[in-house]
Amino acid sequence: MGLNVFQKIVAAHRAGSGNAAGVVPLKVDQVLTQDATGTMVYLQFEAIGLKRIKVPLAVSYVDHNTLQVDSRNPDDHRYLQTAAARFGAWFSPAGNGICHQLHLENFARPAQILLGSDSHTPTCGGMGMLAIGCGGLDIAAAMAGFPYELPRPRVRRIRLKGRLRKPWVTAMDVSLELLRRLTVRGGVGWVLEYDGPALSRLSLTERATICNLGAELGATSSLFPSDLVTREFLKARGREKEWRELTADRDAAYDEELEVDLGRLEPLTAQPFSPDNVVPLKDLEGLRVDQVCIGSCSNSSYEVLRAVAQLVKGKAVAPHLNLLINPGSRQVVGSLAADGSLPSLISAGARVLEASCGPCIGMGGAPPYDGVSFRSYNRNFKGRSGTPNARVFLVNPLAGALLALEGQVVDPLRYPLRLPAPPRSRTTMGREPLLQAPPRKAAGLEIIRGPNIKPIPRKKPVPEDFQAEVLIRLGDHVTTDDILPGGSEVLPFRSNIPAISHYTFSRLDPTFAERARQAGGGLIAGGENYGQGSSREHAALAPMFLGIQAVLAKSFARIHLNNLINYGILPLTFEDPEDYQGLKQGDRLTFQGVRKSIKKAAILKVRIGDRETIRLRPQVTANKVEVLLAGGLLPYLRKRINNQ
Numbered sequence: 001m002g003l004n005v006f007q008k009i010v011a012a013h014r015a016g017s018g019n020a021a022g023v024v025p026l027k028v029d030q031v032l033t034q035d036a037t038g039t040m041v042y043l044q045f046e047a048i049g050l051k052r053i054k055v056p057l058a059v060s061y062v063d064h065n066t067l068q069v070d071s072r073n074p075d076d077h078r079y080l081q082t083a084a085a086r087f088g089a090w091f092s093p094a095g096n097g098i099c100h101q102l103h104l105e106n107f108a109r110p111a112q113i114l115l116g117s118d119s120h121t122p123t124c125g126g127m128g129m130l131a132i133g134c135g136g137l138d139i140a141a142a143m144a145g146f147p148y149e150l151p152r153p154r155v156r157r158i159r160l161k162g163r164l165r166k167p168w169v170t171a172m173d174v175s176l177e178l179l180r181r182l183t184v185r186g187g188v189g190w191v192l193e194y195d196g197p198a199l200s201r202l203s204l205t206e207r208a209t210i211c212n213l214g215a216e217l218g219a220t221s222s223l224f225p226s227d228l229v230t231r232e233f234l235k236a237r238g239r240e241k242e243w244r245e246l247t248a249d250r251d252a253a254y255d256e257e258l259e260v261d262l263g264r265l266e267p268l269t270a271q272p273f274s275p276d277n278v279v280p281l282k283d284l285e286g287l288r289v290d291q292v293c294i295g296s297c298s299n300s301s302y303e304v305l306r307a308v309a310q311l312v313k314g315k316a317v318a319p320h321l322n323l324l325i326n327p328g329s330r331q332v333v334g335s336l337a338a339d340g341s342l343p344s345l346i347s348a349g350a351r352v353l354e355a356s357c358g359p360c361i362g363m364g365g366a367p368p369y370d371g372v373s374f375r376s377y378n379r380n381f382k383g384r385s386g387t388p389n390a391r392v393f394l395v396n397p398l399a400g401a402l403l404a405l406e407g408q409v410v411d412p413l414r415y416p417l418r419l420p421a422p423p424r425s426r427t428t429m430g431r432e433p434l435l436q437a438p439p440r441k442a443a444g445l446e447i448i449r450g451p452n453i454k455p456i457p458r459k460k461p462v463p464e465d466f467q468a469e470v471l472i473r474l475g476d477h478v479t480t481d482d483i484l485p486g487g488s489e490v491l492p493f494r495s496n497i498p499a500i501s502h503y504t505f506s507r508l509d510p511t512f513a514e515r516a517r518q519a520g521g522g523l524i525a526g527g528e529n530y531g532q533g534s535s536r537e538h539a540a541l542a543p544m545f546l547g548i549q550a551v552l553a554k555s556f557a558r559i560h561l562n563n564l565i566n567y568g569i570l571p572l573t574f575e576d577p578e579d580y581q582g583l584k585q586g587d588r589l590t591f592q593g594v595r596k597s598i599k600k601a602a603i604l605k606v607r608i609g610d611r612e613t614i615r616l617r618p619q620v621t622a623n624k625v626e627v628l629l630a631g632g633l634l635p636y637l638r639k640r641i642n643n644q
């Protein structure tokens, strides 16, 4: 039997035989971090106690916290820059661009494995690279040379046929169509592997867009083969030598298959407040639009922004509306300036922001009160834009540009669209000049810390018996933005856990942090897919700091589940989902024989007050049992390194 692309990459990277729990240990080639998660990664790496990064390539990007209203964010940037030099990572300063776009342009390589402390790391899957988003501690462990233990996913083949025939339909609509069909849980436990006759007509950046939005499906990763399109992209960047072909064997087997006919797609939109709440854009005709945002790591390539510039050239955005553009990289901006696109955008009224995450993570660019914002981004969770009652829709960048001109939703298919073909021979871009390679000699280099950078709190080992109160009971699909919001007020505390912990659940229940503190800890109860969205480990770290001992849920999102274990918080699912219905805020639960049960992978019988006993299943694979019981990955790794 032949192999699919995923299996080929795994076979070439196995680091040992794995264990019965279906976990594959993998050798990691590259890691990426961004500033909002990266300060923790480097603090953790320091705490592990090694002198030099052991993974072949590490890149530390600054792209999230670029608003500098006081010294906290720039202090973090300086810490990251000096830590990168000292430990041996490349550094990408603020203004260079968004980590995923930059990584694709400068470092991604077919057939390699990339781990990133950001959930959209799979963007580089467009290059035929197995790219996986994980929590910061997993990245720190990989940097310390430990293999990455991947719970074996199933592989779903997504066969793309036809071609994007209708104007106004882009790669983003392929992803919105998948979200419509599969929902935000549809990819959990899966790698999505794309192939089919439409592939040769999809550019590398279109492929990257599709892989980027795979994160919204909850997928472990998304992957395209590496073919001639991949070679062209690498060649244009002077990296042709890094190309190698990687395709699935003809007789490769998959766990499931699905087909999308690109020719049948129309422009779609995801309505508030979930990326899978998808309808045809034309269904919303007449809705007044206050803001359009184009860019982010989903849709900020040169090709996309050039097309947007051509669409608005010589026209003007509606006077009541704001068009914001956050390009993916400095080179994208440079190319737009060189070919005359930038003046077209600026004259049409676009506000061209610096190349960074910007409005996507609520770092500026919030919509007005009760506003309607259409974004070519990947997340439209409530409040993420910075305006809690704003309604955020996801849309492809071309349709978004049209709405900006019209000031309201229209059916794009009624408008002519003639875009000149992309330039045939693109100027070679080469590597982004402002990337900083690590110095060869690092001994003695100082790491500079600002006063806002606080040591990482540690947790004690999981106790055998304890009592705790349910502090909050939540519904399905709680996002990590709900648990710990982003935005310009909260993000500067990413390297200060005591301070950031005040914001835990602040949008859902502003009393939570104080109640948790007063109770000296407690429990969180949630429904399905608890912790979906971002990889931010702060959504586990801050609750850990507040003393949360366990999260009880119907099911968990992949990265967050791992983050809970990495911080020593028990992730437990209800054996009988009815028990979730019966549970109330304020219930006091008695846990006994916890460590014993976890070691035996046995169900925990937990008493609620003096009412009844419920059955909870620890969600921990055999390879993580010791990590969880030790109080998390940091105490566990320190012990291992000290014993070496």
Ligand code: MIC
Pocket: 036, 037, 064, 117, 118, 119, 120, 361, 379, 486, 533, 534, 535, 536
């Ligand atoms: C996001 O899109 O939510 C982020 C901000 O990029 C996060 C990481 C973070 O919270 O720092 C992600 O997707 O992992």
Ligand code: SF4
Pocket: 064, 098, 118, 120, 296, 297, 298, 356, 357, 360, 361, 378
């Ligand atoms: Fe940045 Fe938004 Fe992409 Fe996250 S999703 S990496 S915040 S651009």
